[in-house]
Amino acid sequence: MSGMVEKRGIGTWFTHAGLILGVAVICFPIWIAFVASTVTQADLVRPPMPMLPGPHFFDNYFEALVTGGNAPVWQMLFNSMVMALGITIGKIVISLLSAYAIVYFRFRFRMIFFWLIFLTLMLPVEVRIVPTYEVVANLGLLNSYTGLILPLIASATATFLFRQLFMTIPDELTEAARVDGAGPMRFFFDILLPMSRTNIAALFVILFIYGWNQYLWPLLITTDPSMNTVIMGIKQMLPTGDQTVEWPVIMATAMLAMLPPVLVVIGMQRLFVKGLVESEK
Amino acid sequence: ATQIDFWHAFSGRLGELLDEQVSKFNASQSDYVVVATSKGNYSETLNAGIAAFRAGEQPDILQVFEVGTATMMAAKGAIKPVYEVMAESGLPFDQSAYLAAVTGYYTTTDGEMLSLPYNSSTPVLYVNKDALTAAGLDPEMDLSTWDKVGTALDALKASGSKCPMTTAWQSWVHLENLSAYHNVPFATKDNGFAGLDTELALNGDVQVKHIETFGQWAKDGKFIYSGRRNEGGATFRAGECGLFTESSAGYAGVKNEATFDFAIRPLPYWSEVDGAPQNTIIGGASLWVMEGQTPEEYKGVAAFFNFLSSSDIQAKWHQDTGYLPITMAAYEATKASGFYDENPGTDIAIIQMTGKAPTANSKGLRLGSFDQIRGIIDEELEGVWNGSKTAKEALDSAAVRGDELLRRFEQANR
Amino acid sequence: MEKRVVFDNRWLPYLLVAPQLLVTFVFFFWPAGQAIYQSAFIPDPFGLKTQFVGFGNFEYLFGNRFYRESFFTTAVFSVLVTVSAMCFALWLAVLADRVIKGSGTYRTLLIWPYAVAPAIAGVLWLFMFNPFTGIVAWSLSQFGYDWNHNLDGGQAMALVVAASAWKQISYNFLFFLAGLQAIPKSVIEAAAIDGASFARRFWTIIFPLLSPTTFFLLVVNVIYAFFDTFGVIHTITQGGPQQSTTILVYKVFADGFVGQDLGSSAAQSVVLLVLVGILTVVQFRFIERRVHY
Amino acid sequence: MAEIKLEAIRKSYGRTEVIHGIDADIADGEFIVIVGPSGCGKSTLLRMVAGLETITSGDIHIGDRVVNKLEPRERDIAMVFQNYALYPHMSVFDNMAYGLKIANVPKPEIQSRVAEAARMLELAPYLDRKPRQLSGGQRQRVAMGRAIVRKPAVFLFDEPLSNLDAKLRVQMRLEIKALQRKLGVTALYVTHDQVEAMTLADRMIVMNGGVAEQIGAPLDVYANPATLFVAGFIGSPPMNVLSHDIRPGRGPLEPGAVIGVRPEHIELVAPGEGLIDYDVAFCEPLGAETLVHGVTAAGDKLVVRIDGGIKLPADGTRIGLGIDPARIMAFDAAGRRTKV
Amino acid sequence: MAEIKLEAIRKSYGRTEVIHGIDADIADGEFIVIVGPSGCGKSTLLRMVAGLETITSGDIHIGDRVVNKLEPRERDIAMVFQNYALYPHMSVFDNMAYGLKIANVPKPEIQSRVAEAARMLELAPYLDRKPRQLSGGQRQRVAMGRAIVRKPAVFLFDEPLSNLDAKLRVQMRLEIKALQRKLGVTALYVTHDQVEAMTLADRMIVMNGGVAEQIGAPLDVYANPATLFVAGFIGSPPMNVLSHDIRPGRGPLEPGAVIGVRPEHIELVAPGEGLIDYDVAFCEPLGAETLVHGVTAAGDKLVVRIDGGIKLPADGTRIGLGIDPARIMAFDAAGRRTKV
Numbered sequence A: 001m002s003g004m005v006e007k008r009g010i011g012t013w014f015t016h017a018g019l020i021l022g023v024a025v026i027c028f029p030i031w032i033a034f035v036a037s038t039v040t041q042a043d044l045v046r047p048p049m050p051m052l053p054g055p056h057f058f059d060n061y062f063e064a065l066v067t068g069g070n071a072p073v074w075q076m077l078f079n080s081m082v083m084a085l086g087i088t089i090g091k092i093v094i095s096l097l098s099a100y101a102i103v104y105f106r107f108r109f110r111m112i113f114f115w116l117i118f119l120t121l122m123l124p125v126e127v128r129i130v131p132t133y134e135v136v137a138n139l140g141l142l143n144s145y146t147g148l149i150l151p152l153i154a155s156a157t158a159t160f161l162f163r164q165l166f167m168t169i170p171d172e173l174t175e176a177a178r179v180d181g182a183g184p185m186r187f188f189f190d191i192l193l194p195m196s197r198t199n200i201a202a203l204f205v206i207l208f209i210y211g212w213n214q215y216l217w218p219l220l221i222t223t224d225p226s227m228n229t230v231i232m233g234i235k236q237m238l239p240t241g242d243q244t245v246e247w248p249v250i251m252a253t254a255m256l257a258m259l260p261p262v263l264v265v266i267g268m269q270r271l272f273v274k275g276l277v278e279s280e281k
Numbered sequence B: 001a002t003q004i005d006f007w008h009a010f011s012g013r014l015g016e017l018l019d020e021q022v023s024k025f026n027a028s029q030s031d032y033v034v035v036a037t038s039k040g041n042y043s044e045t046l047n048a049g050i051a052a053f054r055a056g057e058q059p060d061i062l063q064v065f066e067v068g069t070a071t072m073m074a075a076k077g078a079i080k081p082v083y084e085v086m087a088e089s090g091l092p093f094d095q096s097a098y099l100a101a102v103t104g105y106y107t108t109t110d111g112e113m114l115s116l117p118y119n120s121s122t123p124v125l126y127v128n129k130d131a132l133t134a135a136g137l138d139p140e141m142d143l144s145t146w147d148k149v150g151t152a153l154d155a156l157k158a159s160g161s162k163c164p165m166t167t168a169w170q171s172w173v174h175l176e177n178l179s180a181y182h183n184v185p186f187a188t189k190d191n192g193f194a195g196l197d198t199e200l201a202l203n204g205d206v207q208v209k210h211i212e213t214f215g216q217w218a219k220d221g222k223f224i225y226s227g228r229r230n231e232g233g234a235t236f237r238a239g240e241c242g243l244f245t246e247s248s249a250g251y252a253g254v255k256n257e258a259t260f261d262f263a264i265r266p267l268p269y270w271s272e273v274d275g276a277p278q279n280t281i282i283g284g285a286s287l288w289v290m291e292g293q294t295p296e297e298y299k300g301v302a303a304f305f306n307f308l309s310s311s312d313i314q315a316k317w318h319q320d321t322g323y324l325p326i327t328m329a330a331y332e333a334t335k336a337s338g339f340y341d342e343n344p345g346t347d348i349a350i351i352q353m354t355g356k357a358p359t360a361n362s363k364g365l366r367l368g369s370f371d372q373i374r375g376i377i378d379e380e381l382e383g384v385w386n387g388s389k390t391a392k393e394a395l396d397s398a399a400v401r402g403d404e405l406l407r408r409f410e411q412a413n414r
Numbered sequence C: 001m002e003k004r005v006v007f008d009n010r011w012l013p014y015l016l017v018a019p020q021l022l023v024t025f026v027f028f029f030w031p032a033g034q035a036i037y038q039s040a041f042i043p044d045p046f047g048l049k050t051q052f053v054g055f056g057n058f059e060y061l062f063g064n065r066f067y068r069e070s071f072f073t074t075a076v077f078s079v080l081v082t083v084s085a086m087c088f089a090l091w092l093a094v095l096a097d098r099v100i101k102g103s104g105t106y107r108t109l110l111i112w113p114y115a116v117a118p119a120i121a122g123v124l125w126l127f128m129f130n131p132f133t134g135i136v137a138w139s140l141s142q143f144g145y146d147w148n149h150n151l152d153g154g155q156a157m158a159l160v161v162a163a164s165a166w167k168q169i170s171y172n173f174l175f176f177l178a179g180l181q182a183i184p185k186s187v188i189e190a191a192a193i194d195g196a197s198f199a200r201r202f203w204t205i206i207f208p209l210l211s212p213t214t215f216f217l218l219v220v221n222v223i224y225a226f227f228d229t230f231g232v233i234h235t236i237t238q239g240g241p242q243q244s245t246t247i248l249v250y251k252v253f254a255d256g257f258v259g260q261d262l263g264s265s266a267a268q269s270v271v272l273l274v275l276v277g278i279l280t281v282v283q284f285r286f287i288e289r290r291v292h293y
Numbered sequence D, E: 001m002a003e004i005k006l007e008a009i010r011k012s013y014g015r016t017e018v019i020h021g022i023d024a025d026i027a028d029g030e031f032i033v034i035v036g037p038s039g040c041g042k043s044t045l046l047r048m049v050a051g052l053e054t055i056t057s058g059d060i061h062i063g064d065r066v067v068n069k070l071e072p073r074e075r076d077i078a079m080v081f082q083n084y085a086l087y088p089h090m091s092v093f094d095n096m097a098y099g100l101k102i103a104n105v106p107k108p109e110i111q112s113r114v115a116e117a118a119r120m121l122e123l124a125p126y127l128d129r130k131p132r133q134l135s136g137g138q139r140q141r142v143a144m145g146r147a148i149v150r151k152p153a154v155f156l157f158d159e160p161l162s163n164l165d166a167k168l169r170v171q172m173r174l175e176i177k178a179l180q181r182k183l184g185v186t187a188l189y190v191t192h193d194q195v196e197a198m199t200l201a202d203r204m205i206v207m208n209g210g211v212a213e214q215i216g217a218p219l220d221v222y223a224n225p226a227t228l229f230v231a232g233f234i235g236s237p238p239m240n241v242l243s244h245d246i247r248p249g250r251g252p253l254e255p256g257a258v259i260g261v262r263p264e265h266i267e268l269v270a271p272g273e274g275l276i277d278y279d280v281a282f283c284e285p286l287g288a289e290t291l292v293h294g295v296t297a298a299g300d301k302l303v304v305r306i307d308g309g310i311k312l313p314a315d316g317t318r319i320g321l322g323i324d325p326a327r328i329m330a331f332d333a334a335g336r337r338t339k340v
């Protein structure tokens, strides 16, 4: 970023002030949640709540992790992790394979398959929720990791991304590999896969967040509390009747539920941005 | 040991008490293990049960609130009637040992008990005596009619109370019970007992007047709306509200948490209505046995039900929670123990329910899709509370929309 | 665009697409087919008996004022979420694009709401706006404004919009920033030499050149508002009060799993399938357009 | 080491034929450059030899085998691509070793063959690097190395230098030539740059629109272009094409026919003393030489190339052009060279 | 129309100084080319004149104003960018009219000025097109047009031709020169291509590493390079640099000093008859000329450029090099030209 034309003018002071304001607005809910997770219920029921953290951090997080709602939060975190990883890895694997087939082979029904897959590009599970639930129930997959994962791993988006990526891999590279004597699977494992690895990693970040943040689906198909994920679990901690709401514990759970994906986003920022920008284009 | 799955809707204090009973049962024998799981609130539990049934994963026992009764009754093939379960188990089961006012709700026209009336309640009025005193009122003042309640609210409001009055279960208390209590129909065809082709009649004069009054009170800040179910309980228990209309089962929480002096009073009525007060009707929930389990499990269910109906368990449950005693024996035992004298007001519910012979308007309600209809009524009432609708408009609209659902239910269950 | 080089193999490609096709068939096409089939029936909640009604479910749906209003609600909700999330994000992106030092820090601080699940976002905002104890609701009451989204449809809408938009800002911000940075610096310099002031450059050069990004985000945000905000609505308002926040996907769920009206829910699924189909076409059109720009 | 024989090679994509029947005999160890403008079919031809493109009709022999149906790896060839096509995720060593690994060559042998090639190409210090850590020239060398280690009978090059800058291009072209000489491998080299073709080729195939217009040694082609296209394509600045005959004692040209004269075969003389008079438009002094732009008295545009030392005529002056009539070539309306 | 005066211009990015003090006086209407290798600071200098970069120290005068603090639009300049920087979403007309619109020039006047420029640049048929619908050369012209319509006092060009192919580059360079002449506007033109610099410049500024090594007319710079850098940069093939003096009667060179001789100033003679003997490595015949590569008897690599007609020496033969000693230039260890 050289050049001064865009950088001068209204002044950097204004720019920074605006950005700080924006950051403050964006961060406020999390700060509030964090503060709420470090105080007692009594501090919260009589507004205004404190704006600075209290001394009950460990009590609340311990309470959440060990007791939680219907199931202890550690267990829900574990389930979320299994689900997120399952969805992520599953999606990547099947999308890689199908994109490879569609780009690098000519076969009967190729275009039909292509369209069958891409028709589902924007068909979220919410739209066909009842019948999907029934299908999964008929397959006996309720309350199972398979049931949590499988219906969410068919992803036209990932296939589309890999297709785009493969298209940009120069033909010459494939030809060089052929001249070197590589067959299709060798090419896939020796050349294509290693060359796609940053994209795979980037997609991994995006899909992990997608998987982790699933809500409606686990809400419906995990009737057994020991299978609950943390994102749905927190909803079940919210009051539905007259019991007192343990806001500090709920907020501690919320913080715990946010932590893995937020860490992933911030820690792998570069990959994340890359994955995002590419997977959507 | 055979596992018996039991899905219920309790949380908080009631959840603890239920868990206590279950572990007592589990400890009492070794053939069966009852696993109780909370599935959220009453609606969520019902829906979870239905969804699970469709998926073939239904529990053995499902707690269904009174609102779901018609739905469950219509679901032949999904439920196994309690009388059958008990008969097959060979355990002693005498239907006449149960309180008629209660079982009437859950029996077929032939008098066969379809579900076990585990936790039945009826609405009463909770009074925060300290709040009345603070408002310069006599904490023992007469609050038997809504007019008198009105004066109390004026005083509370004037004294600066943020929450003179709130309620739980607005439709149940202020329309369903209101109708029965004043002996006016809530729906045609004997409130649905006489056929699926019933229509809502909840927009009659008594109901409109009542809701109108509350609408005005809401506007004046005398009636505070706090949610469709019993969310108001938390506020009341925290001491913020003067009066609170809620299920008799609210007692469990209030007794447990309230740091103020409270009293239980009968549900107020409109004195100008002829025949008022009639009797109030039942609420709470009953336990349904789901179809599709092994005989062994049914046996376990029967044993568990038998355990729940035993008089000392029932008596304790009644005394702890404020739910009605479901057997005559439990009632007698409680009375004999002097509990009612020590805890004045705890017998109000049962008196209020059984004080008069029920009429066609006060036997109860049996409406299909009633949970959804309550949702509609709640919505319409919210419209009144926030001032966007008049009572008449809201109730008319509720009737029209509710009838649509009744027709669809009729169609699905033809 | 097609590859010049391809491999020859009789069965391998089928083997490779098989997993995805299988999953797609079982979890997309079968349910979609089911939805279409079921939309012609009214079953009882337990699925024990069912009545054929032809298009009866659709008639019932479109005859229902609340379903028609749900379209309107969805439209209002989507427009509000999209516009607020995009405007705020664009504003931040323009600012961030201007700073030389520290833009990375700002980006880090701005992107993470993307990682927050909609349901969690809902819980956070619910907590802040809890009518009795929420810090924001309380602050508003200090200014004499009563906040109760449980009763006031407008407030409920504002709250779900705010929570949904909050979560989406990061996403829009990243794309706008990338879009801004992709605008050739020399074009802006050329405009500066041509005499355009900052504001003029923004509206006549930068904003038009950003239009592919803007259009893309428009589609994405609309889809987000349509479908991904389920968690926000379910945690905050459950569609209320008086269905003022019942958007179409929430209604599918509510009628299917809360209302136990499977016929109506299936019919709604079909309607949504059609809607998604239209959006997909728009999106594909757009992808084509993009290639040409 | 092998001869290559192309027999009536044709190639169609769908209905469009892009190679219209090419015949060529390439001797063992010969360096053949295929040169021509963009889109004339050079790459297509080369890729058919490599086995990367099917052959629509005709036969390709490599050594004593017809290779039409063989897979690339079975043809005993190696190819260097324009963009090098290095495997970006593999080290230089692995790039070179990949083909050998696939062929299950024993490890020690791979080691020694790669080391040998690396030594020859001065790549030894970079064997552990990834391609992106190399300069353009080094990448080019790795691509060469990958071809060398396989010890093929034929090298195929598709514009291997066009991604390099001018300086490096000159240097690498010398290296390629030297290497090919040293290894004695038959080479088929595609380029669109006539300078490269002139300097590298033993013989060159000048292609145009899917047809081989001329096959011959570079200086022969330069001196005796068979067609107007070849005459214009080989040589820089290109041959002047005049539509008016300036040879003494000739009538006007047939319609469509032209004569050609190379800029370096023209001298500036006093007006009236040359074959024809000429109006100078302007001069471009390039240091060592100067290009004079102008128009003949007959109205044809014409460029003269003179040494840098010569005094430049002023813009707009009229002078004469001294040309040896024997150096003037004539072409018929179809672009074919006509004798005398 | 304006003179430009650069006074001790310096530019630093943070701590790194990239322009180390440049002075230049540019006359009204003069065509100045700034030439130098990549990264030497050409663009930076130009952008300072344009007002796109702040000036760290020194003064820039345009006409009679010091413009250091003025916004680009206040400097009465127009600029053509390497990638043209056309507004992709505007038609050709709007691209050209944009600056005028901002300046609130009345509509009819805008119309006529754009039409005039379009006529001059032969863009009239394309006024409604978007830039992406134009060829490279047409886009280049639009960029020119955008500069012209504003009737600035100074044209600034930053490598305006480097995105074009070789043929088009030659053609456009002629057009730019003609246009500048016609409009009589002072021009500052940046390029790294010495041929472009030679052919376009009235005077050129040869830059290297942030310093102006020489300012002068092209042929003067070619004939009398002030430094070794300039000698090597201007002229192609570049000057031969020898570390052994071959001039008769001279002792060995000072350490680090070199002599230079241009390839075109050398003749091939019989062995022993030239200034020094020479071993031919190989020849590159390019048609009109041939480059002979080899090594002098003293061990320096050296290239000779001979006419295409001359008979080529065989690879490996020893011959002599005939050089006029007056043509040999000497440079000291710092690369500065030393007289005699």
Ligand SMILES: Nc1ncnc2c1ncn2[C@@H]1O[C@H](COP(=O)(O)OP(=O)(O)OP(=O)(O)O)[C@@H](O)[C@H]1O
Binding pocket: C004, D013, D018, D036, D037, D038, D039, D040, D041, D042, D043, D044, D045, D192
């Ligand atoms: N896969 C294909 N399908 C259809 N036409 C093709 C295909 N590949 C090449 N062509 C056409 O064949 C002709 C020759 O292409 P080829 O790539 O051989 O040209 P080239 O001489 O190598 O050009 P360049 O110097 O630009 O690389 C071109 O007209 C091209 O458009």
Ligand SMILES: Nc1ncnc2c1ncn2[C@@H]1O[C@H](COP(=O)(O)OP(=O)(O)OP(=O)(O)O)[C@@H](O)[C@H]1O
Binding pocket: A001, A002, A003, E013, E018, E036, E037, E038, E039, E040, E041, E042, E043, E044, E045, E192
């Ligand atoms: N914004 C900047 N920050 C730091 N250094 C810079 C910046 N812009 C340019 N430079 C440095 O200044 C020097 C001159 O850059 P400049 O772009 O003027 O070179 P140039 O002569 O135009 O080269 P080219 O021919 O490649 O365009 C380079 O070394 C470059 O790395």
Ligand SMILES: O=P(O)(O)OC[C@H](O)CO
Binding pocket: B042, B065, B066, B067, B119, B120, B121, B122, B169, B172, B230, B247, B248, B249, B250, B282, B283, B284, B285
């Ligand atoms: O709170 P409960 O259990 O008494 O139930 C009250 C109402 O009957 C629910 O419909």
Ligand SMILES: [Mg+2]
Binding pocket: D042, D043, D044, D158
């Ligand atoms: Mg090619």
Ligand SMILES: [Mg+2]
Binding pocket: E042, E043, E044, E158
């Ligand atoms: Mg530059």
